[in-house]
Every structure is written in structure tokens, then in C-alpha cells.
Amino acid sequence: MQYQGVLKKMQTENTNPVNYYLIMGNDFLHMNQLIDKEVHIEFIGYQCLACGENKKIYRQGYCYDDFYKVPQAADWIMKPELSKAHLDIEDRDLAYEKKVQLQPHIVYLANSSNVKVGVTRKTQVPTRWIDQGAHEALEIVEVPNRYLAGITEIALKEHVSDKTNWRKMLKNDIEDVNLIAHREALKEYIPEEAKSYFIADNDETHIHFPVSKYPEKLKTLNLDKTPAYDGVLKGVKGQYLIFEDDTVFNVRSWEGYVVRISLL
Template sequence: MKYSGVLTKMQTENGSPIQYYLVFENDFLNMNQLLDRAVSISFRKYQCLNCGLDKKIFRMGFCYDCFYLVPQAADWVIRPELSKAHLDVEDRDLEYEKKVQIQPHVVYLANSSSVKVGVTRKSQIPTRWIDQGAHEAIEIVEVPNRYLAGITELALKDHVSDKTNWRAMLKNDIKDEDLADWRSKLEPFIPEEAREYYIANNTETNLEFPVLQYPEKPKSLNLDKTPDFTGVLKGIKGQYLIFEDNTVFNVRSNEGYVVEISVN
């Protein structure tokens, strides 16, 4: 079986375990069904997710020119405290920015390699946690816009990490944490503007990933250096495909790459 198309992040469906799907323009592939099978990935060309041209991907699936033009790659996406749409202030595209920024956002704690704080739109729960490879997560505050979530995350980053160690996450070198207890400890550091939105009584969410074998020493597949790869798929966690030889492939980091996938 052969499938081809431009990579975008895998779509997910929460379950026991989580279901993963690669969605191409003309193909739809349930990745869970490929576990324990030989999978080949071959790089064919680039296709910028904005302009559609065969130009080298710079970041986030966009070529260099589009990355500095499209609102989906503006600074506020990575640094939500820079959001200004609630003030009617445009960055790159005010209509888009209002649509994304002025909606319920959640500040959360997630445990993927250790406890970290993060921000996501409420509509992206639990997708965001799945994409990060978190096996447990809990909400701290739910606010009406991205700016309030951003300043809350910024304040809490002084007391808990905002990074994921991807190697530890993939090796499953993790331990369970009492996230409700962590939330209580962090409550005093929530900014005054967001304090009324504190969530005190919910329980943590636990997530189960489809992994048969974790890599001992993960090595990342780079399609620019290795355009053709074949390996036995042993697991999927976060946005990573995990292969038997310890090779791991971050689908999201390769958005905008046109590939052919063969299944034996």
C-alpha cells in the first residue's frame, strides 16, 4: 500500500489508546493499524502550507517568506502574552487574530517529561496534551482571551518549567505527579487579572498512547539528510512515530514536506 501527500500534524481521537490519523488530500491513514509493520517514508518535495510552492520549509510548515507574513506564525502564537486583538490592535490580520485570540483559553499543567505549564484554546483540549505526549494533565485557569492566558503562563513559568524534554518523553522516562497538588501550590502566583478564573475542583486527565516499545536512545529522522527511510513502527506518542531501531520521526516538525508512505 502506498500513500502520498503533504505532511500536516497527525489528527487524533482520544481513546484507550489514542487513535492517530495522517490526513492527505486524497488519502486517510489510521497509523495505529500500522503498528508492528514495516513503514517506508520517502521525501519527494516541499509544499509550503500557505503559498503551496516547492520552496524549502523554514518553520511551522511555511517557507521563509510566508513565515514572516501569515498570522498563523506571528509572535503571539508562541508568546500568547503578546496578544492584542482584545484591544482591537492588529499584528498581521486583525480579523484572524480576533477569531483565534478572543475565545476561551486554558492554562494547564501537563506531565510529559516533567511537570510543565502551557496555554491552549479550550477547544484544543485534550488535543494539545496529546500532541505534547503528556500522560496526565489538568487545567489551572480558564480565561476569555489569549492575553490573560499568556500573562498567567508567564507568571507561572517562574515556578515551573514551560518546556518538554522530548527525549525523556519518548523514552517514557517519567513519573506520575499529583497535578492537583501542583495547581494548589501555584495558585498564589496567578496574576490578579486572572485570579477570578482559577479552577479549583476538577481532576486530572490521563492519556494512553499506542506504544509497543519505547526507544532507549531516540535518534531523530531528518528527511533533508535521509530522504528515504524504512523501519518497523513500534509506537506513536505526541506527534512522533517511534521505530524499532530507535529512530523517531516528528510529523509536526516536517509539516510542508511532501512524502510517499509505503506499508509492507
């Protein structure tokens, strides 16, 4: 059976374990059902997520030209503290920026390899944590716009990491920690503008991933260097496919690439 389509990040359901779906054109693959089965992945071409043309992907699923034009790739996406829609100031597309930035945002703690602080729209909870491969997470601040979330993250990352060690996450080299205790320790560092939005009475969210075997010595699948690959799928964590030979494939890193997937 073959499927062909442009890669986009997998859709998820926070069940136990998480259900993963890879959308392929008008069809989809339920990745959980492919665990312990042999899969063939073959690079076919490109399809920019903005213009739809077969142009080499530059970053985040976009061709070079569109990466520097579309609001979905603007600097405030990765650096929320640069958001300006609350000031009625346009970056690339004020209507889009208002739609995304002027809605409730969560500053959270997540543990995927270590405790880290992060920002996401409220509507993306718990999807954001699943995509990061976090096995536990906790909301600590809920603010009305992206800018406030960004400056809160900036303040807190002076005291806790804002990075994930993806190798430790994929090896499941993790430990459970008391995120509530971390929240209380960080409370005093929240900026004055966001202190009133502190969340004091919620519980941790725990996430379980569909993995039957974790890798020991990681090898990353690079479609530019290896346009065709066969492997037995052993699990999915974050946005990574994990294979029996310790190869891992980050679906999100290859957005905009058109692939053919065959079940062998």
C-alpha cells in the first residue's frame, strides 16, 4: 500500500498513548498502527507550504522567497517578545498578527529531557507539549496576548532552560520531577506586568507516547542525503518517527518535502 503527499507535522490526540496521524493528500496514516511494521520512505520533490510550487524548501516548509514574506515565518513566531500587534504595529500582515498574537497564551514548564520553560497559544495545549516529546507539563501563567507571554519567558529562562535535549528525549533518558515545586520557585521572577496572571492551583499533565523500543545510538534520517529509506517503525515521540535500527526522522523538520510512503 502506498501513500504520497507533502510532509506536515503529524496531527495528534492526547490519548493513552498519544495517537499520531500523518496526513497524506486526501488520506492519512494512523502511525500507531504501523508500529512494528516495515515502512519505506522516498523523497519525490518539494511543495512550498505557501506558494505550493515545487521549489527547494528553505526553512519551516517554505521556499526562500516565501520564508521572508509570510507572517507564519516572521521573527515573532520564534521570539514572542517581539510581538507588536497589541500596539497596532504591523510586521508582515497586521490582520494575521492580531488574530494570532491577541489571544490567550500560556507560559508553561515541560519536562522532555529536562525542565524547560516555553510559550504557546492556549488553544495549542496540550498539542505543543506532545510535539516537544514532554512526558509531563504544567501551565504557570495565562496571559491575554503573545507579547506578555514572551517577556515572561525571557524573564524565566534566566532561571530555567528554554531548550530541549532532543537526544535525551528520544532515548527516554528522563526523570520525573515536581513541576509544581519548580513553578513556586519561579513565581518571584515573573515580570510585574504578568504577575496577576499566575496560575496557582492546577495539576501536572502527564503524556504517554506509543514507543515499543527506544533508540540507543541515534542516527538521523536526512532526505537530502538519503532520499530513500526502509525501516521497521518502533514508535513515535514528539514529531519523531523512531526505527528499529536507531534511525530517527523528525517529520516537522522536513515539512514541504513531498514523499511516498509504502508499507512493506
